[in-house]
Amino acid sequence: MVRDITLGQFFPGNSILHRMDPRMKIILMLTLIIFIFITFNFFALGLVVATVVVIVGCSGVPVKLFLKSLKAVIFILLFTSVLNLFYGSGTALWHWGFLSITLAGIYFAIFISIRIIELIFISSSLTFTTQPTDLTDAIERLLKPLNHLHISVHEIAMMMTIALRFIPTLLEETDKIMSAQKARGADMESGNIVQRIKAMIPVLVPLFVSAFRRAYELAMAMECRCYRGGEGRTRMKQLHYSKVDFYCLGAVLIIVSGVILCNIFLPAVMR
Amino acid sequence: MNVLETENLRFVYGENTPFEKVAVDNLNISIEKGEFVGIIGHTGSGKSTLVQLFNGLLKPSTGRVLLNDVDIWEKPKEIRKIRFQVGMVFQYPEYQLFEETVYKDISFGPKNMGLSDEEIDKRVRDAAKFVDLKDSLLEKSPFELSGGEKRRAAIAGVLAMDPEVLILDEPTAGLDPMGRDVLLSHIHAYHKTRQNTILLVSHSMEDIARTADRILVMNESKAAMFSNTAEVFSHGKELIEMGLQVPQITRIMMSLREHGYDIKPGILTVEEALQVLLQKIEKEGAAHGS
Amino acid sequence: MEAFIKAEHVSFHYENEDEHQVVQKNVLEDLSLTINKGEFVAILGHNGSGKSTLAKHFNAMFLPSDGKVFVDGIDTSDEEKKYDIRTRVGLVLQNPDNQIVASIVEEDVAFGPENLGVPAEEIRKRVDSALKAVEMYEYRMHAPYKLSGGQKQRVAIAGVIAMEPSCIVLDEPTAMLDPRGRNEVLTTIEKLNREKGITIILITHYMDEAVKADRVVVMDEGKILLDGAPREVFSHVEILKKHRLDVPQATELMHRLKSHGVNINEMPLTASECIKQLEAILK
Numbered sequence: 057m058v059r060d061i062t063l064g065q066f067f068p069g070n071s072i073l074h075r076m077d078p079r080m081k082i083i084l085m086l087t088l089i090i091f092i093f094i095t096f097n098f099f100a101l102g103l104v105v106a107t108v109v110v111i112v113g114c115s116g117v118p119v120k121l122f123l124k125s126l127k128a129v130i131f132i133l134l135f136t137s138v139l140n141l142f143y144g145s146g147t148a149l150w151h152w153g154f155l156s157i158t159l160a161g162i163y164f165a166i167f168i169s170i171r172i173i174e175l176i177f178i179s180s181s182l183t184f185t186t187q188p189t190d191l192t193d194a195i196e197r198l199l200k201p202l203n204h205l206h207i208s209v210h211e212i213a214m215m216m217t218i219a220l221r222f223i224p225t226l227l228e229e230t231d232k233i234m235s236a237q238k239a240r241g242a243d244m245e246s247g248n249i250v251q252r253i254k255a256m257i258p259v260l261v262p263l264f265v266s267a268f269r270r271a272y273e274l275a276m277a278m279e280c281r282c283y284r285g286g287e288g289r290t291r292m293k294q295l296h297y298s299k300v301d302f303y304c305l306g307a308v309l310i311i312v313s314g315v316i317l318c319n320i321f322l323p324a325v326m327r
Numbered sequence: 328m329n330v331l332e333t334e335n336l337r338f339v340y341g342e343n344t345p346f347e348k349v350a351v352d353n354l355n356i357s358i359e360k361g362e363f364v365g366i367i368g369h370t371g372s373g374k375s376t377l378v379q380l381f382n383g384l385l386k387p388s389t390g391r392v393l394l395n396d397v398d399i400w401e402k403p404k405e406i407r408k409i410r411f412q413v414g415m416v417f418q419y420p421e422y423q424l425f426e427e428t429v430y431k432d433i434s435f436g437p438k439n440m441g442l443s444d445e446e447i448d449k450r451v452r453d454a455a456k457f458v459d460l461k462d463s464l465l466e467k468s469p470f471e472l473s474g475g476e477k478r479r480a481a482i483a484g485v486l487a488m489d490p491e492v493l494i495l496d497e498p499t500a501g502l503d504p505m506g507r508d509v510l511l512s513h514i515h516a517y518h519k520t521r522q523n524t525i526l527l528v529s530h531s532m533e534d535i536a537r538t539a540d541r542i543l544v545m546n547e548s549k550a551a552m553f554s555n556t557a558e559v560f561s562h563g564k565e566l567i568e569m570g571l572q573v574p575q576i577t578r579i580m581m582s583l584r585e586h587g588y589d590i591k592p593g594i595l596t597v598e599e600a601l602q603v604l605l606q607k608i609e610k611e612g613a614a615h616g617s
Numbered sequence: 618m619e620a621f622i623k624a625e626h627v628s629f630h631y632e633n634e635d636e637h638q639v640v641q642k643n644v645l646e647d648l649s650l651t652i653n654k655g656e657f658v659a660i661l662g663h664n665g666s667g668k669s670t671l672a673k674h675f676n677a678m679f680l681p682s683d684g685k686v687f688v689d690g691i692d693t694s695d696e697e698k699k700y701d702i703r704t705r706v707g708l709v710l711q712n713p714d715n716q717i718v719a720s721i722v723e724e725d726v727a728f729g730p731e732n733l734g735v736p737a738e739e740i741r742k743r744v745d746s747a748l749k750a751v752e753m754y755e756y757r758m759h760a761p762y763k764l765s766g767g768q769k770q771r772v773a774i775a776g777v778i779a780m781e782p783s784c785i786v787l788d789e790p791t792a793m794l795d796p797r798g799r800n801e802v803l804t805t806i807e808k809l810n811r812e813k814g815i816t817i818i819l820i821t822h823y824m825d826e827a828v829k830a831d832r833v834v835v836m837d838e839g840k841i842l843l844d845g846a847p848r849e850v851f852s853h854v855e856i857l858k859k860h861r862l863d864v865p866q867a868t869e870l871m872h873r874l875k876s877h878g879v880n881i882n883e884m885p886l887t888a889s890e891c892i893k894q895l896e897a898i899l900k
Contacts, residue, residue: 189721221720224762229422235384236423239415240484241407241439258435261425265470270715277716280676280708281729281776282700292727292740370765370795474664501792503663503822505861530795533866570797575825575866575888582892588899597866601873607899608879 065125066187071116072300073185078194080301084308085182091315092174096324100315101170107311108174117184125180126173133172140164163325192216197295210286218274226267233262329396330492330524331381331413332357336390338376350376352548354390358492358526363518365539365556366528369570372545374528378494381526382413394492411440414490418497420481424469429460429480432469436488447487454487455480457517459509475506479513486517492524493517499534507531511538536560536574536595544569557593576600618653621784621816622675622706625649627684629670629839644670646839647684654783657810657817659827659847662836663861668820671836672788675818676706689783704733707777711789713769714762722764722772723748723757729780740779747778750813751805767798771805778809784816785809791823803829824851824863828886835862852884867891874898 068074073081088107095101112122126133141161148156183191196213203209234244237258244255336354341347350373358364368374379385380392383399383406391398399409414436417423426432433454437447455465458479464472469480482498495514499507515538518525529535535542535556542559544552546569552559560566563573563581573581580594580603588607594600629645644667652658662668673679674686677693686693688702707729710716719725723744730740748754751771761769770790777785787806791799803826810817819830827833833850835843837860843850851857854864854872864872867885871894875881879898885891 187721189719189724217719221718221761224760225714228762232417233423235379236415236417236420237435238384239382239410239417240423240436240488241411242435243407243439258423258425262423265425266422273710273712273715274718276678277708277710277773278718278728280678280703280710281718281780282703282732283728284700284732288734290731290734290736290740292724292731292737292744294737369797503861504824504863505663572796576870579867579870579888579891579895582888583895583899586892586896597869597873600870601877604870604874604895604899605877605879608874611899 065121065183067115067117067121067184069116069185071114071185072304073111073115073181075298075300076185076304077295077297077301078186078190079198079295080297080305081182081186082191082194082198084304085178087308087312088178089175091312092171092178094319095167095171095315096319097322098325099322100318101167103311103314103318104174105170108177111181112177115181115185117181121184122177122180125176129172129176133169136172137165137169140168188220189217192220193291193293193295208286210289214286222270225270226263229266230259230263233259233266328360329357330360330362330394332393332396333380334391334393336377336380336392337388338373338380338385339388340376342388349548351380354550356543356550356553358524361522361524363525363527363538363540365535365542366526366545367530367532367535367542367571368545368551372569373548374545375496377545378415378496378526378528381492381494382415383409384415407439411436411488412490413492413494414485414488416482416485416493416495416498418500420485420498421469421474421477423484424477424481427468428466429455429469429472430465432480433465433484433487436484440488450487450489451483454483457486457520458483458513475502475509478502478506479510482510489521490523492526494526494528496528497530498527499529499531507534514538532560532572532574536577544571557595560595561592618656620651621654621656621689622650622652622818623685623687624651624671624674624681625685625687627671627674627681627686629667629674629679629682644839645674645681648839648841649684650834650841650844652784652816652818655810655814655816657807657819657829657831658834659819659821659830659832660834660836661821661824661827661862663822666836667839668836669788670839672708672786672818672820675784675786676708677702678708700733704780705782706784706786707780707782709770709773709777709785709787709790711792713766713773713790713793716773717761717769717776720760720762721757722753722759722761725761725772726757726775726779729776733780743779743781744775747775750778750809751775765798766794767801770794770798770802774802774805774809778815782815784818786818786820788820789822790819791821791826799823799826822862824865828865835860847886848884851886854884 092104095104112119141157142155143161143164148158150157192213196209199209242255242258244252247255333354333356336351338351339347339349366374376385380387386400394409394412424432426435430451433451434447437450460476460479460483464476469477472480498514499510502510511534527535527538539556541553541555543550544559551569552562560573560577561581563578566573574595576597577594580590580600581592584590584592590603594603627645627648630641630643633640633642660668660671670679674681674693675688677699680694689705691698691702693702717725718728726744726747727740730743745754748757751774753768753771753775756764756768761772764772791802794802806817806819807829809815819826821827828847830847833845833847834841835850842860843853843856851864851868854869857864865886867888867890871881871885871891881894885894
């Protein structure tokens with residue numbers, strides 16, 4: 057059922073990660089993600105893996121949920137690692153027709169799969185410990201400098217806020233319309249792809265009509281509440297950096313320097 | 328003869344998850360052919376789940392739903408056929424209109440049934456007539472109709488399948504008093520002509536009082552009462568405890584009865600109350616006169 | 618009594634393109650109405666009577682094609698005063714789902730004051746007191762889509778209260794709610810009127826809601842048909858029925874008894890009034 061899709065999948069708690077300022081969280085997570093992709097040997101990789109283990113452990117979110125988030129990418133994960141397995145050059149360890157596995161290929165496969173897993177774990181730890189609204193807030197504030205480039209950051213953030221608010225509503229509505237059309241004998245579960253897409257029309261048309269109606273009413277409601285864009289607007293929720301944020305910043309800086317040092321002084325197995 | 332019957336029917340949402348919720352619990356009821364049954368219960372009492380179990384949109388967790396003595400899930404692959412026999416009009420059905428013309432939209436159900444073109448045409452026109460949609464409207468886009476017309480067009484889309492059992496989930500929600508009266512009289516007339524079984528889910532006790540032969544009261548996933556309309560509404564106190572109401576006129580007449588006046592219980596309409604009161608006043612007038 | 622909203626000879630029409638010809642639709646016609654400070658007014662009418670259009674004239678969402686509307690002395694056609702008017706008159710719409718902007722209750726309530734540029738601490742105070750006023754304070758951190766219809770509508774009302782208006786216009790706020798939700802919303806608005814002295818304009822087609830108001834205005838075809846205290850308005854049973862409106866069953870019963878020659882002076886509005894009168898008659 058469409059209803060089962062969880063969004064934002066915030067997991068309430070009071071861990072260090074929950075208490076961090078969302079802006080700092082985004083910056084640090086992005087930094088770590090960048091450094092996952094510039095690890096060239098097992099020491100650097102090990103350091104990042106250890107960091108991710110600590111992050112997952114500190115998040116107060118059950119490991120089961122993290123593993124669940126891997127489910128969505130398991131296919132990509134297997135596909136890319138298998139592909140990379142046969143990609144490397146050098147002395148072949150194993151032959152089968154034109155396929156051959158090399159040591160470099162094995163390294164590639166290991167690095168790629170670990171990198172993907174880390175990427176998923178880090179981004180999940182962000183979404184698990186941050187309310188979606190805090191995320192949009194943080195993004196709005198982090199992107200504020202872009203205002204100078206005449207990009208309306210406020211509008212982007214408002215769109216994200218509204219999308220977050222209406223996604224569950226529209227999912228529920230999709231469910232309802234599907235039931236209503238099924239009650240009229242619509243068959244959405246059998247047939248080939250073309251037939252299935254065609255079968256979705258009775259759901260999509262009413263859904264679009266309803267989305268437009270909602271948008272119209274929402275715009276009216278916002279105007280009634282004196283919405284006039286970002287100018288002169290204040291916010292109830294203020295974001296503040298606290299001690300926790302600076303400790304985490306320090307920790308990440310140390311890890312990052314560690315990764316850089318490993319990369320410089322230890323032999324690279326990846327390029 | 329029973330058209331619909333449930334046997335230890337139970338439905339649980341999100342089974343084996345922390346969000347598990349029993350929506351229908353061990354329900355055993357039977358509905359006779361040709362009956363007009365009102366279903367009442369506050370939001371979350373399980374009535375919406377129940378009606379979706381009746382037409383196979385939801386599958387029972389345990390227990391069975393029997394349609395003409397046959398388990399509707401006997402052949403799960405043919406559940407679509409059940410949906411043609413048990414027609415369901417959802418709340419705010421106008422939000423499911425999608426075709427280019429009203430005619431095409433009404434014919435969506437019959438087409439899915441695989442009927443011949445002549446048969447479809449006949450059914451569309453019959454259904455439109457039942458809800459009083461003029462022929463000139465049939466070629467219009469459904470999105471050009473007025474609110475009330477849209478609602479009626481959507482209902483016609485289900486009537487056109489000529490279901491043996493017709494379920495209506497709050498068909499009058501959001502309509503003004505006139506729109507409500509007109510729609511209820513269409514439904515009433517349809518029932519009279521077709522003699523089929525109708526289940527009407529509603530929050531409006533006045534609507535139920537005017538139309539239903541029997542009332543099923545759902546409370547906390549169970550059938551709290553299932554009896555004829557007058558009988559159910561004479562249990563005002565219990566209904567109020569369940570967060571439900573009684574039509575105002577029934578309440579007035581019940582209260583007179585409680586104050587010692589000889590008035591029969593379960594008066595449902597203003598007309599009925601008027602006759603009873605006029606008789607009493609006349610009698611008393613006669614008594615005083617002599 | 619001090620006038621708060623004044624509509625003077627208001628007409629409103631729009632052009633509708635129907636099969637290649639432009640048809641002018643008159644929604645309001647030469648309508649004049651004064652609403653006093655602190656009043657609880659119900660505006661009744663069937664769908665298409667123009668009542669919703671009129672409501673949107675009260676906060677400058679719509680401007681009259683002819684005539685003038687004054688809110689607290691301000692002409693609504695004054696473009697520069699648009700937001701002054703909207704902070705004085707809050708509008709709550711029918712579908713609670715489509716007027717909640719944020720995905721957390723308290724952030725939605727803060728939306729209005731944020732738009733007005735109110736400082737953060739002050740917004741906090743207003744949001745808390747608005748949520749308390751509608752009895753939704755415990756739900757401040759909830760996601761709106763998980764609330765019941767009545768709760769959502771109360772959040773929407775809180776969102777308006779947080780702007781500290783002197784008047785709230787509610788456009789069929791209960792049309793999509795179940796009886797429990799209707800009751801919650803009605804109790805809330807009655808309380809706001811009585812305890813906070815907020816002027817309430819309730820647009821509805823439910824007669825039992827209109828009964829609770831100080832004054833009932835009945836609209837039809839863009840004009841005012843009846844205007845007066847509920848008892849007075851509902852005594853015109855025939856006029857109401859003729860214009861596709863209902864009366865409470867209690868009123869209808871007594872009206873019909875009267876037409877059968879039973880001596881009845883005053884029309885009852887509620888069940889208990891009706892019972893008392895019937896007892897007096899039957900004695």
